[in-house]
Amino acid sequence: MPAAFAALLALAAAHPKLPPYPKTLRCAALIAGSLKGRDLMSAEGRVLFDAGIFWGFASADAARVAKRSHAQFKQDERTAAATAAPQVAAKDPAALAELDACLKAVPPLKKP
Secondary structure, eight states: OOHHHHHHHHHHHHSOOOOOHHHHHHHHHHHHHHHTTOOTTSHHHHHHHHHHHHHHHHHHHHHHHTTOOHHHHHHHHHHHHHHHHHHHHTTOHHHHHHHHHHHHHSOOOOOO
């Protein structure tokens, strides 16, 4: 078995199933909303930034699986952000609970 194929199999086995597209969009939007005005060099800012990267890639992957065009995906992102940002800014308890669940769902990132 070629090494590249074996690496792809190992990578696929190491990652959990991709969450549904709406959840990935919501998590990406909640995290983006919570990053506004944060110090990205702080411990909390770095955690949020890493989670934002994870959910951003997850939403792009889920969009491809859902057969959303690039334009549809970008519009979905804008719509999700327009909904989530004011909820996070207002410290809406339901939105903050969702945000916490999104942060907990990010797999551990390997540090070099």
